[in-house]
Amino acid sequence: MDGGWLAVVGLGPGDAAMQTPQATTALAAATDLVGYMTYLDRVPHRPGQTRHASDNRVELDRARHALDLAAAGARVAVVSSGDPGVFAMASAVFEAIEHGPAGWRALDVQVVPGLSAMFAAAARLGAPLGADFCAISLSDNLKPWPLVLHRLTAAAGAGFVVALYNAASRARPWQLGAALDALRPVLPPGTPVVFATAVSRAEEALLVTTLADADPARADMRTLVLVGTAATRRIERPDGRPWLYAPRSHPAAS
Amino acid sequence: MDGGWLAVVGLGPGDAAMQTPQATTALAAATDLVGYMTYLDRVPHRPGQTRHASDNRVELDRARHALDLAAAGARVAVVSSGDPGVFAMASAVFEAIEHGPAGWRALDVQVVPGLSAMFAAAARLGAPLGADFCAISLSDNLKPWPLVLHRLTAAAGAGFVVALYNAASRARPWQLGAALDALRPVLPPGTPVVFATAVSRAEEALLVTTLADADPARADMRTLVLVGTAATRRIERPDGRPWLYAPRSHPAAS
Numbered sequence: 001m002d003g004g005w006l007a008v009v010g011l012g013p014g015d016a017a018m019q020t021p022q023a024t025t026a027l028a029a030a031t032d033l034v035g036y037m038t039y040l041d042r043v044p045h046r047p048g049q050t051r052h053a054s055d056n057r058v059e060l061d062r063a064r065h066a067l068d069l070a071a072a073g074a075r076v077a078v079v080s081s082g083d084p085g086v087f088a089m090a091s092a093v094f095e096a097i098e099h100g101p102a103g104w105r106a107l108d109v110q111v112v113p114g115l116s117a118m119f120a121a122a123a124r125l126g127a128p129l130g131a132d133f134c135a136i137s138l139s140d141n142l143k144p145w146p147l148v149l150h151r152l153t154a155a156a157g158a159g160f161v162v163a164l165y166n167a168a169s170r171a172r173p174w175q176l177g178a179a180l181d182a183l184r185p186v187l188p189p190g191t192p193v194v195f196a197t198a199v200s201r202a203e204e205a206l207l208v209t210t211l212a213d214a215d216p217a218r219a220d221m222r223t224l225v226l227v228g229t230a231a232t233r234r235i236e237r238p239d240g241r242p243w244l245y246a247p248r249s250h251p252a253a254s
Numbered sequence: 255m256d257g258g259w260l261a262v263v264g265l266g267p268g269d270a271a272m273q274t275p276q277a278t279t280a281l282a283a284a285t286d287l288v289g290y291m292t293y294l295d296r297v298p299h300r301p302g303q304t305r306h307a308s309d310n311r312v313e314l315d316r317a318r319h320a321l322d323l324a325a326a327g328a329r330v331a332v333v334s335s336g337d338p339g340v341f342a343m344a345s346a347v348f349e350a351i352e353h354g355p356a357g358w359r360a361l362d363v364q365v366v367p368g369l370s371a372m373f374a375a376a377a378r379l380g381a382p383l384g385a386d387f388c389a390i391s392l393s394d395n396l397k398p399w400p401l402v403l404h405r406l407t408a409a410a411g412a413g414f415v416v417a418l419y420n421a422a423s424r425a426r427p428w429q430l431g432a433a434l435d436a437l438r439p440v441l442p443p444g445t446p447v448v449f450a451t452a453v454s455r456a457e458e459a460l461l462v463t464t465l466a467d468a469d470p471a472r473a474d475m476r477t478l479v480l481v482g483t484a485a486t487r488r489i490e491r492p493d494g495r496p497w498l499y500a501p502r503s504h505p506a507a508s
Binding site for chain 1: 266269270271272273274275276279313337338339340341342344345346347348349351352359360363364365366367368369370373374376377378380381382383384385386387388389390391396397398401404405408409411412413414487489490491492493497499500501502503504
């Protein structure tokens with residue numbers, strides 16, 4: 001192995017000021033960068049470093065390629081947006097290790113966490129995740145759609161704030177609308193819903209609306225959708241941008 | 255207001271390499287630091303900066319004090335461990351704003367997100383949060399205990415990985431045991447359970463066990479507890495430390 005290693009590195013939501021020094025160090029020490037081309041484009045070029053860019057659909061192939069490189073002695077950074085452990089590359093790497101050559105289990109593998117999109121979005125809005133919350137991927141590429149709906153309604157019904165990842169894409173245009181429809185019998189119509197697009201990047205856009213008014217067409221593949229609860233508070237401000245927060249106390253608490 | 259502001263700053267789990275540059279910048283620009291003394295101790299001292307340390311029980315008073323200082327022109331950093339929006343100070347600040355003087359709504363308030371403990375813990379373990387997951391506070395100081403149990407069993411029953419915050423403290427010694435007991439009828443006995451204590455700090459300790467064997471006495475107030483699902487995979491390694499990961503695919507997916 002000769003000093004090879006693999007680090008699965010979270011870049012955070014996009015703003016370099018939200019990328020940890022640990023991630024920056026791992027990226028600088030790598031001989032090879034592997035990842036979706038859009039994420040690789042966020043990493044400054046360094047002389048002598050090789051880039052292996054791929055499209056967004058081949059996570060397991062990309063993971064195996066990265067492990068092959070590390071096994072051959074390369075120092076490999078697999079880059080992910082946000083946190084690599086949240087609907088991103090880390091699971092694919094470990095899936096590849098489990099089903100790959102036994103030697104891969106002895107490789108020096110490290111996950112370097114990053115700020116996930118939902119925390120960057122929540123920070124812009126106030127503290128909407130300040131109570132019990134969950135994260136659900138709306139992608140039905142890898143799990144059956146009825147299971148997605150079951151988790152969504154179970155969580156919202158139990159009072160969790162819900163963060164929806166993979167809310168929309170060209171290949172999955174109807175899922176967010178169906179998800180919002182499934183939530184309408186469960187939550188009050190005034191429940192806050194947020195469309196947080198490209199948070200911390202130049203094209204950032206935040207839309208605060210309600211479950212009654214939420215238009216799924218406002219989401220694209222850069223959008224995280226947050227769905228509050230009946231308890232979520234909205235504070236109006238002079239500049240027109242409201243704060244949202246989850247109260248720390250439940251009304252029924254003594 | 256004269257240039258005053260308030261930033262609610264997430265320090266991350268403890269290791270300075272996991273604190274974002276944005277957080278470091280906000281801490282350096284502050285005239286006043288407000289927070290629980292244990293967290294303030296993590297911030298390097300700077301000449302001219304005033305520290306307002308308090309114990310861990312007076313979040314709302316601390317938030318009001320910070321807002322008063324900012325309204326009087328101070329540049330105030332309210333420090334939180336992890337992410338300030340996850341069971342931490344941000345909700346208290348917005349609760350204080352909602353119920354405080356109208357002028358507080360016009361204050362320059364910013365939340366600076368940080369790496370929450372569950373992502374630092376997950377990164378050490380592999381990718382146990384790589385599928386749908388939720389975060390639940392086991393504290394019943396602010397919500398009724400039956401609601402905690404309802405959320406816990408609803409989430410685990412629907413297949414969410416569960417991260418338990420505020421799992422144990424001297425004042426709340428029995429809740430984690432009761433929570434694990436409530437999960438035993440819902441999840442298989444071999445479901446992975448992790449006790450992740452003080453992740454990224456000198457006293458870090460990770461214990462990977464199962465729901466059948468999990469001993470609540472292994473948790474203290476620095477411990478995050480992760481409960482996997484029936485689908486969580488465990489990969490044995492030559493050094494004895496297993497990897498855990500959540501498969502990206504659900505078995506029922508086509």
